[in-house]
Amino acid sequence: MHIVVCLKYVLDPEITPRYFQINPETNRPDHSDSDMVLDSFAENALELAIQLRDKTPGASVTALCLGDEDSEEVLRRALAFTANAAVRVWEEDWEELDGLPVGHILAQAIKTLGGAKLVLTGYQASDIEEGLVGPVMAEELGVPCVTRVSDLELVGDQIKASSEAEGGYTVVSVPSPAVLTIISAETNVPRLPKVKDIRLARSKKITLFERDDLHLDSERCQPGAKLVKAYISNREVNCEVLPGNDGAELAGELADRLVALKIL
Amino acid sequence: MSNILVFTHQQGESLTPGGREAVVFSSRLASSTGGEVRAVLLGSKSEQSAKEAIACGANIAYTVDKLLLAEYDVELYVNCLCHVFEQTDADTMIVSFDRMGKDLVGRLAARLNASAITEVVDFKTDCEKLTWIRPIYGDKAFGEYQTTRSKVVVGLRQKSQNVTKFTEHHGGEIIPLEYAATEEEMVIKLVVKIQAALSDVRLEDARIIVSGGRGLGGPEGFSELQTLASLLGGTVGASRAACDAGWVPANLQVGQTGAVVAPDLYIAVGISGASQHLAGITNAKTVVAINTDPESPIFKRANIGVVADCRTVIPALTEKLRKVLL
Ligand SMILES: Cc1cc2nc3c(=O)[nH]c(=O)nc-3n(C[C@H](O)[C@H](O)[C@H](O)COP(=O)(O)OP(=O)(O)OC[C@H]3O[C@@H](n4cnc5c(N)ncnc54)[C@H](O)[C@@H]3O)c2cc1C
Numbered sequence: 001m002h003i004v005v006c007l008k009y010v011l012d013p014e015i016t017p018r019y020f021q022i023n024p025e026t027n028r029p030d031h032s033d034s035d036m037v038l039d040s041f042a043e044n045a046l047e048l049a050i051q052l053r054d055k056t057p058g059a060s061v062t063a064l065c066l067g068d069e070d071s072e073e074v075l076r077r078a079l080a081f082t083a084n085a086a087v088r089v090w091e092e093d094w095e096e097l098d099g100l101p102v103g104h105i106l107a108q109a110i111k112t113l114g115g116a117k118l119v120l121t122g123y124q125a126s127d128i129e130e131g132l133v134g135p136v137m138a139e140e141l142g143v144p145c146v147t148r149v150s151d152l153e154l155v156g157d158q159i160k161a162s163s164e165a166e167g168g169y170t171v172v173s174v175p176s177p178a179v180l181t182i183i184s185a186e187t188n189v190p191r192l193p194k195v196k197d198i199r200l201a202r203s204k205k206i207t208l209f210e211r212d213d214l215h216l217d218s219e220r221c222q223p224g225a226k227l228v229k230a231y232i233s234n235r236e237v238n239c240e241v242l243p244g245n246d247g248a249e250l251a252g253e254l255a256d257r258l259v260a261l262k263i264l
Numbered sequence: 265m266s267n268i269l270v271f272t273h274q275q276g277e278s279l280t281p282g283g284r285e286a287v288v289f290s291s292r293l294a295s296s297t298g299g300e301v302r303a304v305l306l307g308s309k310s311e312q313s314a315k316e317a318i319a320c321g322a323n324i325a326y327t328v329d330k331l332l333l334a335e336y337d338v339e340l341y342v343n344c345l346c347h348v349f350e351q352t353d354a355d356t357m358i359v360s361f362d363r364m365g366k367d368l369v370g371r372l373a374a375r376l377n378a379s380a381i382t383e384v385v386d387f388k389t390d391c392e393k394l395t396w397i398r399p400i401y402g403d404k405a406f407g408e409y410q411t412t413r414s415k416v417v418v419g420l421r422q423k424s425q426n427v428t429k430f431t432e433h434h435g436g437e438i439i440p441l442e443y444a445a446t447e448e449e450m451v452i453k454l455v456v457k458i459q460a461a462l463s464d465v466r467l468e469d470a471r472i473i474v475s476g477g478r479g480l481g482g483p484e485g486f487s488e489l490q491t492l493a494s495l496l497g498g499t500v501g502a503s504r505a506a507c508d509a510g511w512v513p514a515n516l517q518v519g520q521t522g523a524v525v526a527p528d529l530y531i532a533v534g535i536s537g538a539s540q541h542l543a544g545i546t547n548a549k550t551v552v553a554i555n556t557d558p559e560s561p562i563f564k565r566a567n568i569g570v571v572a573d574c575r576t577v578i579p580a581l582t583e584k585l586r587k588v589l590l
Contacts, residue, residue: 013402017539017561020404100373100380128400130382135370144451147366166363167466171455186510224379229408241569247576254570255584261550263529264496264589
């Protein structure tokens with residue numbers, strides 16, 4: 001069973017707001033002061049992929065990333081998680097792609113790899129947060145898609161997936177091949193890779209696919225939307241900090257304010 | 265100008281909150297760009313909801329009356345909505361980016377060869393160009409987008425529109441449409457549905473929310489918050505850190521990837537106020553922050569701040585309010 005997990009290299013979402021700047025020329029965040037990391041939901045997807053592989057005889061995991069050379073970092077991380085293979089897809093002029101072309105290109109890369117029984121991806125990447133790549137890939141591959149999955153299990157030819165639903169969650173059964181988009185949960189907390197595996201990962205091969213290696217539809221490779229302007233959102237409110245530092249006294253003061261607001 | 269097709273899902277015999285917001289947004293959009301708003305309702309017994317869609321601003325409400333469509337099924341809905349979109353003269357489809365929208369928007373856009381924009385909160389029409397506005401980077405910034413394809417599917421962020429302000433709009437037409445739905449289209453089978461019976465009030469509907477974060481130090485802190493919330497007739501929420509730590513179930517998470525709420529009062533206890541958390545409370549009216557660190561970003565969003573240890577504040581606050589309120 002071939003499992004493909006799609007990973008994205010993103011600006012660390014936990015960056016202190018103070019250091020978060022947008023370059024007005026490029027409309028993109030200034031990366032100089034900040035770290036780049038593996039997207040957190042993609043890391044949950046990677047963890048689930050590895051868990052499933054380890055439970056399934058003969059299964060293998062390929063980590064797939066659309067990104068420039070720097071993003072090999074996330075593929076090395078996947079290899080340190082013991083992924084079986086790593087593939088990077090890139091072309092110089094792919095800087096400005098949104099979820100639609102990314103979904104198309106990744107789907108073509110998966111076809112070039114001979115297909116997959118299961119494709120996992122983060123529910124949304126923590127930079128642009130579109131939540132499009134999974135569903136678009138499913139459409140491109142002509143397979144079903146379950147979004148916001150927290151856990152999964154293989155039952156014969158079917159995948160049993162727990163996914164978040166309105167006011168609770170559902171367990172669904174979906175035929176493979178399928179695309180699942182993953183959210184964080186207790187069952188998919190990313191492991192800490194072993195030092196030995198981190199070292200081994202450094203020397204493993206990363207395959208590169210370029211435009212000519214894939215059967216791409218040039219129209220579907222065009223972005224569907226363009227970011228024309230970006231700016232920091234300033235929703236600051238003037239906060240009235242109640243004076244004092246005695247918790248009990250402050251509580252009394254706060255209670256009076258709340259009652260005065262007439263909300264209670 | 266072009267017409268807008270808006271997917272208005274119904275719950276029982278009325279529109280879902282997301283569906284209602286989507287029509288109100290579409291009618292705002294149509295008044296700027298021209299064209300008509302056409303709502304589409306799937307399922308059965310949609311007469312009442314169709315009237316509601318018209319009251320919210322739709323010029324036409326298409327109903328696809330089919331028992332198979334009464335329960336949401338992603339494949340079936342994608343097939344049916346594409347069919348309706350192609351039959352009607354529209355080039356924009358608006359879908360609430362709620363739990364269902366998250367399944368639908370990417371699929372619809374890829375199938376229709378349309379552009380897709382998700383988490384949209386607003387639009388503007390400068391220089392004849394339509395620009396979509398949405399938060400990016402964990403709500404630390406806004407991005408303005410223009411589309412490149414002739415059609416577009418838009419996912420509207422929940423709780424981003426003020427639905428109370430819509431002016432009742434009359435005169436609309438209900439038009440039934442046919443779609444030959446079959447069971448074979450339904451490939452994903454529901455095994456079990458688990459309803460979280462954790463609190464009496466849904467976070468999204470709550471008027472008062474007392475939310476806890478990592479600063480509570482453990483699950484015990486949450487039972488104190490529960491006491492306070494019950495006293496106030498509200499409910500308990502949490503930050504992702506508290507959910508990830510297993511102190512409370514994941515469905516209590518408030519934020520960009522949790523519940524988007526709009527209570528009259530939001531009390532954030534031991535929550536730092538990361539942008540992803542604040543994304544869930546953009547429309548909260550009054551925010552109170554209780555935190556030991558005066559530098560925590562939550563104080564930039566809060567209206568009232570208490571810099572103190574929550575372990576001393578919460579019991580005293582509950583005590584005091586009990587005396588005043590009971
Ligand atoms: C893709 C992505 C999506 C995310 N989505 C969400 C989301 O939907 N919702 C969400 O909440 N987060 C989300 N996050 C996580 C977010 O970035 C923060 O990590 C998280 O909100 C922090 O939770 P916290 O404020 O409880 O914890 P911390 O950041 O650890 O803050 C704890 C706070 O408690 C205070 N404190 C400590 N002790 C006390 C005490 N005794 N009394 C009072 N105060 C005290 C501290 O001063 C501090 O401010 C997301 C992150 C990513 C990457």
